[in-house]
Amino acid sequence: MTPAPRHHDLADTLICHATGLTSNAAAAELIAAHHTWLTRTDFVTTCIHAGIRHDRHPYAYIDWEHAITALDSHQLPCSPSEAGILRIAASLGDHHIPVHLARVLGSLDHTNIARVTTAITRANG
DSSP states (O other): OOOOOOHHHHHHHHHHHTTTOHHHHHHHHHHHHHSSGGGOHHHHHHHEEEEEOTTSOEEEEEOHHHHHHHHHTTSSOOOHHHHHHHHHHHHHHOTTSOOOHHHHHTTOOHHHHHHHHHHHHHHTO
């Protein structure tokens, strides 16, 4: 079994894998900038698919639907702020996942509001 990638390597691989897909890249960048979800073994092992392609380049992507299902079923216990970041990133990364901004933005501090603003701006090109 391949060891789990380090936080920074995983963040770089997620962002690189999403290159060219502005919303997906914005979602990956938000999760990486938040510095919480990629350090959690429960999230990384259940919500991220990673490996090496046939050309020996690494890939990684987040299964946003699984992440939100796990969050909603309390399999990923976290603070309201952490949940808000995950919900916003999931909504950016998968257009089928809605987010109720009025419910999640109130739990974010100024630093995380800035991260979300950056992600939304990035997602819009």
